[in-house]
Amino acid sequence: MKICLIAEGSYPYVTGGVSTWIQTLMTEMPEHEFVIYVINADSKRKGRYVYELPPNVVEVKEVCLDSYVMEKGKWGRRFQLPQEDLDNIVALISGDETLNWEGMFNLLRSGVFENTIDFLSSKDYLDIVERIAERVNHPLPFNDLFWTINSMILPLIVTVREELPEADLYHCVSTGYAGIAGVLAKHLHGKPLLLTEHGIYSREREEEIIKADWVKGEFKELWIRYFYTLSSAIYAAADEVITLFHRNKEIEVEMGCPEEKIRIIPNGVDVGEYAELPAVPDDGTIRIGAIVRVVAIKDIKTMIHSFALVEKEIPNAELYIMGSADEENIYYEECLQLVSSLGVNNISFTGQVNVSEYIGKMDMTVLTSISEGQPLAVLEAMANGKPVVATNVGSCKELLLGKTDDDEPAGIICPVLHYEKIAEALITLCRNRELREAMGKSGYERVSQFYRKSVFIDKYRTLYQSLGR
Known part of the structure; x- marks a missing residue:
């Protein structure tokens, strides 16, 4: 079977949980051929x-x-x-439920426009913006609205006008523009469409837009509604929707995804790979590891603030931030400046590393993200018997505290952005070796029982076979 995996801004350009998930899926299924269809913002990354x-x-x-x-x-x-074509584009931008995606695809892929700029510089497009301005009814400069809508629709037009490779099955690993590419593939080739949603893409974009300086306050609602419209398209078109844990399923249903389409397949790790890793050195140092990319959504700044408090209480503590730092260069520089301004001494940015060479040497791990799905970093720590301090995002609470009141904790859950609570949790673990060991044991047992890679792969193998027949 030939399977087309459709990704946006992740594999094969950047490391991380979703990219590792894609690599694992393909590697573990040598019986299938895979086509990678990847949407990337920057042409400088092409081929890298x-x-x-x-x-x-x-x-x-x-x-x-x-x-x-x-x-x-x-x-x-x-x-x-x-x-009807003009109405359709107005519906797309304004979030109107009358949007007809088939008509949208036919228009944007037609020979009417030679290229993307042809449409965006036309009087027809100007008419569309004027109609939207009447709907928005904000006392805003028309020029600002024009360029805002231009920024919204341009990536969609570029995506829709591209050719899609033929395959037996199309598998999107997010909604957004990747999801639209999947909907288009089903429209063009009539093949089954599968969605795996790791995090909730539209919710993540909403969080980013609310905090973004580049989106004027009056336009934030327009942007947020637009991303929810993109998500709704693949929820409607997909034959099956896979999510990683129950709370994500609830959110998808709230957003309009038919519940009968959704099934839960958790991520998994090979517990055996973590059995014989280097042990924690007995040298009096407490090592805290963070397996994480240095990007804003992982909230490394809160992690730094937290460790600054930890270092004052536990002078022999060290923090290792283990992940690539070249994805958001400005943010990385801001993190370095924050370390310097706080006068923190024991933080190391290791860059991308082989996790198996480091994680065994850690006493605990920490994750301070503001948004997650089911983080591989937490599963890896649990598989190696390490306690985890994590923010209450994605499935972290379920992973660390279990699904019932009788489950033993594998770590400590803290509020998002609350660096004092995170520091308090880390200090507690630093001072209590028995607690670290008990939580580590609980995490190992939970991963061994519920989050095995072999189970995750078998479920996708069966799913591919059922859809691709």
């Missing part, structure tokens, strides 16, 4: 992979959203678009 592609990857299709900068168009043309 951080993963060695498995031999059963037969094609990589890279869609660069900034490709439009090389296009040329003539301002002010009139294409005389049918009223």
Whole structure:
């Protein structure tokens, strides 16, 4: 079977839980061929992979959203678009439920426009923005609204106008633009469509937009509604929707995904891989590990603030931030400046490392994300018998505290952004070796019972076979 995996901004350009999940899925299923269809914001990343592609990857299709900068168009043309096409684009931007995706695809892929800029520089597009301005009814400069809508719709047009490789099954690993590519694939080729939602993409974009300086306050609602509209398209079109834990399923149902489509398949790790790792050195140092990319959504700044408090109470504590730092360079520099301004001495940014060479030497791990799905970093720590301090995001609470009141804790859950509570939890574990060992044992037993890689792979193998027949 040929399976097309559709990803956005992750594999094979950056490391992380979703990328590792994709690599594992392909590696463990050599009986299938895989096509990677990846949507990437920056053409400079094209061909710069951080993963060695498995031999059963037969094609990589890279869609660069900034490709439009090389296009040329003539301002002010009139294409005389049918009223239903104009209505459809207004519905897309305004979040109207009358949106017809089939009509949208047919319009944007038609020969009417030579390229993306042709449409965005047309009088027809100007008419659309004027209609939306009437609906928004904000006393805002028309020019600001025009360029805001331009920024919203441009990546969608670039994505929709690209050709999709033919496959027996299309599998999206998020909603958003990747999800739209999947809906388009089903429209063009009539093959089954599967969605695995690790985190809730539209919720993550909402959090980013609320905090973003680049989106003016009046336009935040417009952006947020737009991303929910994109998600609703694949919820409607997908044959099956896979999520990782029960709370995500509840959110998807709240957002309009039919409950009967959704099934839960947790992530998994090979517990045996963590059995013989290097042990914690008996040298009096308390080592805290963070298996995490240095990006804003992981909230490394809160982690730094927390450790600054830990270091004052536990002078022999060390924090190792183990993950790539080149994805958001400005944010990484801000983190370094924060370390310096707080006068923290014992923080090491290791860059990307082989986790198995480090995690065994840690006394505990920490995760301070503001959004997660089911983080592989937590599963890896539990598989190695390490207690975890994590924020209450995604499935972290379920992983660390279990599903029932009788389950023994495998770590401590803290509020998002609350660096004092996180520091308090870390200090508690630093001072209590017996507690660390008890929580580590509980985590190991939970992973061994409920989160095995072999089970996760078998369930997807069966799912592929049932859909791809």
